[in-house]
Amino acid sequence: MSMFCYQCQEAAGGKGCTIKGVCGKTADIAKTQDLLIYITKGITIYNIKARELGIANKEADKFIVESLFATITNANFDNENLTERVKNGLQLRREIKEELVKAGAKIESTENTNWVSKLLKFAGIQGKEEEKLHDAAVWMADNADGFKKKAETVGILATENEDVRSLRELLTYGLKGMAAYLHHANNLGYDEEAIHAFMQKALASTLNDSLSGDDLTALVLECGKYGVDVMALLDKANTSTYGNPEITKVNIGVKNNPGILISGHDLKDLEELLKQTEGTGVDIYTHSEMLPAHYYPAFKTYKHFVGNYGNAWWKQDKEFESFNGPILMTTNCIVPPKSSYKDRLYTTGATGFQGVKHIEQGKDGKKDFSQIIEQAKQCKSPVEIENGEIVGGFAHNQVLALADKVVEAVKSGAIKRFFVMAGCDGRMKSRNYYTDFAKALPKDAVILTAGCAKYKYNKLELGDIGGIPRVLDAGQCNDSYSLAVIALKLKEVFGLEDINELPISYNIAWYEQKAVIVLLALLHLGVKNIHLGPTLPAFLSPNVVNVLVENFGIGGITNVEDDIKMFMGE
Numbered sequence: 001m002s003m004f005c006y007q008c009q010e011a012a013g014g015k016g017c018t019i020k021g022v023c024g025k026t027a028d029i030a031k032t033q034d035l036l037i038y039i040t041k042g043i044t045i046y047n048i049k050a051r052e053l054g055i056a057n058k059e060a061d062k063f064i065v066e067s068l069f070a071t072i073t074n075a076n077f078d079n080e081n082l083t084e085r086v087k088n089g090l091q092l093r094r095e096i097k098e099e100l101v102k103a104g105a106k107i108e109s110t111e112n113t114n115w116v117s118k119l120l121k122f123a124g125i126q127g128k129e130e131e132k133l134h135d136a137a138v139w140m141a142d143n144a145d146g147f148k149k150k151a152e153t154v155g156i157l158a159t160e161n162e163d164v165r166s167l168r169e170l171l172t173y174g175l176k177g178m179a180a181y182l183h184h185a186n187n188l189g190y191d192e193e194a195i196h197a198f199m200q201k202a203l204a205s206t207l208n209d210s211l212s213g214d215d216l217t218a219l220v221l222e223c224g225k226y227g228v229d230v231m232a233l234l235d236k237a238n239t240s241t242y243g244n245p246e247i248t249k250v251n252i253g254v255k256n257n258p259g260i261l262i263s264g265h266d267l268k269d270l271e272e273l274l275k276q277t278e279g280t281g282v283d284i285y286t287h288s289e290m291l292p293a294h295y296y297p298a299f300k301t302y303k304h305f306v307g308n309y310g311n312a313w314w315k316q317d318k319e320f321e322s323f324n325g326p327i328l329m330t331t332n333c334i335v336p337p338k339s340s341y342k343d344r345l346y347t348t349g350a351t352g353f354q355g356v357k358h359i360e361q362g363k364d365g366k367k368d369f370s371q372i373i374e375q376a377k378q379c380k381s382p383v384e385i386e387n388g389e390i391v392g393g394f395a396h397n398q399v400l401a402l403a404d405k406v407v408e409a410v411k412s413g414a415i416k417r418f419f420v421m422a423g424c425d426g427r428m429k430s431r432n433y434y435t436d437f438a439k440a441l442p443k444d445a446v447i448l449t450a451g452c453a454k455y456k457y458n459k460l461e462l463g464d465i466g467g468i469p470r471v472l473d474a475g476q477c478n479d480s481y482s483l484a485v486i487a488l489k490l491k492e493v494f495g496l497e498d499i500n501e502l503p504i505s506y507n508i509a510w511y512e513q514k515a516v517i518v519l520l521a522l523l524h525l526g527v528k529n530i531h532l533g534p535t536l537p538a539f540l541s542p543n544v545v546n547v548l549v550e551n552f553g554i555g556g557i558t559n560v561e562d563d564i565k566m567f568m569g570e
Contacts, residue, residue, distance in 0.1 A: 002027035004157050007173055008073040009426060009511045011538040023074050024336040031151035032082040033071040037172070038154040039089040040067040041207055042136030044200040046096040051197060053103050057096050061196045063089060064203070065186070068179035069350040073512035074313070075332035078352030086147060090140060134207045166541035167216035168206040170516070173539070174223040175199050177517030180265070180331065181230045181478045183350065187268040190237035198226045217547065224524030227517040231481035235396075238267060238296070244397040245295035245475060251307030252459075253387035255283055258379045260372060261309055261323050263287040263316070264330030265476055267296070269348060269367065273328065274302045276369050282376045285309040285323075287316070288333060289452050292475035295393035308390070309382060312425035312455040320345070322383040326372045328359075332512070333452075344379070346372055390458055392473035394448075396485035399472065406468065407493055410503065414465050416444040417568065418504045420487075422480045422518065423453040424511030430534040431456065434509055436560045438462065438471075442568070446470050448486065451477035451518075453509040480518045484525055499526050505567040506530040507557070510537070523552055533557035 006016035008023065020026055025033075040063070047060045067085060070076045136154075141147055159165035182195055202219050205211060211219075239245075260282055262270055270293050274284055283306045286293055291308045293299055310319035313333035320327050320337070326344045329351050337345050337353065348359040348367060359367050399406065409415040419441065425431060438447060438457035447457065447470060454473050462470040474482040491499050510519070510532055522530060529552075536545065536556050548554040557563055 003030040004155055005030050006538040007513060009535060009537070010428065014535055015538055025077055029077060029079050029082065031155065032079055032086065034155040035147060035151040036067050036082055036086050036089065037071055038136050039086055039093065040064055041203050042134065043089060043093045043096065044204040045134060045137040046093060046100060048200055048204055050096055050100060055099055055103055057099065060092055060096055063092055064200060065179045065183050066350050068176045069183050072176050072180060072332045074334050075350055076352040077334065077336065078354045080354065081352040083147060136207055162541045163213055163543045164216065166539055166544045167213060167220060169539045170544070171202055171216065171220050171223055172206060173513040173516040174220065174227065174520045175202055176513040178227055178230045180514050181234045184266055185234040185237040187266060188237040188241050190233055192229065192233050195226055195230050198222070220520065221524065224520030227521035228524055231478050231521060234478050235481050242267060242299065243297035245292065245393045245395040246297060246398055247391065248295045248393040249389040249391055250291065250294045251389055253307065254309065254382040254384045255306050256381050257281055257283045258376050259283040259285050259323070259325045259382050260376045261285050261287050261325060261327045262290050262330065263327060264333060265289050266330035266349060267293055269328065269330040272367055273369050274299065274305055277304060277373055278302065280373055282373055285382065288313045289476050292392060292479065295395070295475065310385065312452040314425065314427045319385065322385055324382050325376045325379040328372060344375065391469055394472035395474045395479055396482040399486050400489055403489065403493065409466055409468060414444060415446055416442065416503065418446050418448050420448045420483055420504060420506045420508065421453060422450040422483060423509040423515050424477065425452045425455050425509065426511045428534060431509065433534060433557060433560060437507065437563065440560050440564055446472060448472050448474065448483050450474040450479040450483055477514045477518065484522065500528050507567065508532055509534065529553035529555070531555045531557055
C-alpha cells in the first residue's frame with residue numbers, strides 16, 4: 001500500500017486510506033506527517049527529562065502542540081512545510097539534548113555523581129548508551145531521501161498488535177484534539193504546564209513496548225481528564241478576552257461591500273483581521289466553525305463584521321467560489337481548493353496547502369493581513385446564497401442565566417428530554433440522518449449542539465418551547481465543554497447523584513480528532529451510553545470497542561425511527 005491512515009470518520013471502506021486520503025492528502029504528505037509525529041515523540045523523551053530538571057524547553061512545548069495540530073485531518077496539505085517542520089524538529093531535539101548535557105555538567109561538582117551519570121547516559125553521550133534510547137530520540141537524516149526512507153517504517157502499521165495499535169492511536173488522536181484547543185488558548189496568552197506535561201508523557205508512552213493494554217487504557221482515560229482541563233482553559237481564554245457569549249441573531253445574507261471570509265476556529269486571527277480591516281471598506285464574514293464568533297460581545301463592536309456566509313466546511317468548494325473575495329483559513333477543515341479560487345485562498349498557523357499563500361506570525365507575535373485586504377478591495381462583493389438570520393450564543397454562562405426557566409420547563413413536562421447533538425459535519429450522505437433525526441424529534445425535545453454538526457439542523461424551523469429555542473447552539477467544537485457544564489449544573493439543581501440520571505441523550509456525529517478528545521472528556525465526566533455516528537471509528541479494534549461498550553455503553557446509530565424510540569425509552 002502507498003500509505004495508511006484511518007484517523008478520520010471517512011477512512012476508505014471504513015478501514016483506512018491506502019492509496020490517497022479521502023481528505024485529499026497524497027501518500028507523500030501522509031508519510032511526512034507520520035515522520036513528523038515520530039520525531040515529535042522523540043522530542044518528548046528529552047523534554048520529559050528536562051522538565052524533571054526544571055529546564056523544560058518552551059520551544060519544544062510549542063513545537064509539540066503545533067506538530068500534533070498540523071497533522072489533524074484537513075489541516076496541512078503542504079509537504080514542503082511539513083518537511084521543514086521535520087527538519088526543525090531534529091534541530092530542536094539536538095538543542096534539548098545539549099541542554100541536558102549542560103545540566104549534567106553543572107551538577108557534576110555535587111556529590112550526586114550517580115545521578116549525573118544516569119543523566120549523561122540518558123542524553124546519549126557515553127559510548128553505546130545512546131543505543132538504549134528509542135530510535136525516535138536518536139535517528140537522524142539531513143536529506144529528502146533519508147526522510148522518505150524513514151517515513152516508510154514509522155507509520156501506524158509499525159505497531160503490529162492490533163489492540164495495542166488501536167489504543168496508541170486513540171491516545172494520539174485525543175492528544176491531537178487537545179493540541180488544537182491548547183494552541184488557541186496559547187494564542188490568547190493562556191497556558192497550563194500540567195497539560196503540556198501530560199501530553200508529552202502520553203506521547204512518549206506510545207513508544208513504550210512494555211506497557212500493557214490496561215496501562216494504555218488508563219492513559220486514554222487520563223487523556224479525557226486533561227481534555228476537560230484544556231477545554232476549560234480555552235473557555236477561560238475566550239471569555240476573559242472577548243466576554244461571555246450571549247444570545248445573538250446572526251445575518252446569513254450579504255452586503256454590497258467587498259468581503260473577506262474567515263474560516264477555521266481561531267478567534268485571535270479574527271480579532272487581528274477585524275482591527276486591520278476597520279475603515280477599509282471591506283466587510284468580514286465568518287464561515288463554518290467561525291460562526292460562534294458572532295456571539296462574543298467584543299466582536300459586536302465592529303460594524304463591518306456583518307454575518308456568516310455558507311455552511312459546514314465540506315461545502316467550501318462551491319461557497320468559496322461564489323464568495324468572490326479572499327478566504328483566510330485559520331485552522332483545519334481545508335478542502336483541496338479549485339483553481340477558480342485558489343489564488344484567493346490564504347492559510348495561517350498550523351495550516352497549509354501547496355501553492356497557497358501562507359501568512360506567518362511576525363516576531364512581534366502579530367500577523368500582517370495587508371496582502372489579503374488589498375486583494376479584497378479589488379474583488380466583487382459576495383454572491384448571496386441565502387438570507388435571513390440564525391440564532392446562537394447558548395454557551396454555559398447564557399444557559400445558566402436561563403436556568404430557572406429551563407428547570408421549570410423540565411419540571412412542568414414542557415421539556416421531556418435534551419439531545420446533545422454536538423460534533424462534526426461531513427460529506428457522506430449518511431449524515432443526512434442527523435437532519436432527519438432533528439426533524440423527527442418530539443416537539444418537547446431540545447437539541448444542545450456545538451461544532452459544525454449544527455449545520456445539519458440549525459437553519460430548520462423547529463420552533464421553541466415557552467420561548468426556549470429547540471436548538472441551543474453553544475458554539476465551536478471546543479465549546480462542547482459548555483454542554484458538559486450545563487449538564488453538571490442541571491445535575492446539581494435536580495439533586496441527582498449521577499449525571500446519567502438526567503433526561504439527556506447523546507447522539508454525537510464525529511469526523512476528526514477534536515471529536516475524539518470531546519468523547520474522552522465526556523467519558524472522564526462519567527457520561528455513559530454515548531452514541532457515535534455515522535460510523536464507529538476505524539481505529540477502534542473489536543476488543544477496544546468491546547471495552548468501551550462494556551464499561552461506558554458506547555454505541556452506534558441505526559435509523560431515525562428506531563433510534564428515537566431507543567433514546568426515548570419506548
